[in-house]
Amino acid sequence: MSERCQSCGSCGMAMRLVEDFGGAHRGNRYCVHCSDREGNLAVTYERVVSYFAEDFEKRRGLNPTRARELAEACVSALPAWSSR
Numbered sequence: 001m002s003e004r005c006q007s008c009g010s011c012g013m014a015m016r017l018v019e020d021f022g023g024a025h026r027g028n029r030y031c032v033h034c035s036d037r038e039g040n041l042a043v044t045y046e047r048v049v050s051y052f053a054e055d056f057e058k059r060r061g062l063n064p065t066r067a068r069e070l071a072e073a074c075v076s077a078l079p080a081w082s083s084r
């Protein structure tokens with residue numbers, strides 16, 4: 001049995017435990033934070049960008065404008081949003 005590290009198609013979070021997967025369904029493309037109880041994508045691009053921007057501001061000490069730019073660049077590259 002091979003173990004692969006999967007990451008969420010919406011926010012990029014690494015999913016290892018079954019509880020990390022949306023709908024607690026291993027193999028789901030989205031993590032528990034990005035999906036509803038059935039495991040369907042339940043967040044918007046805007047929400048994921050805000051989440052990233054906040055994180056960059058807090059952890060990297062970026063100013064809000066720079067944090068926002070960086071967040072948009074990161075989130076746009078993720079599978080759920082790349083064809084937006």
Ligand SMILES: [Zn+2]
Nearest residue numbers: 008011031034
């Ligand atoms: Zn996610």
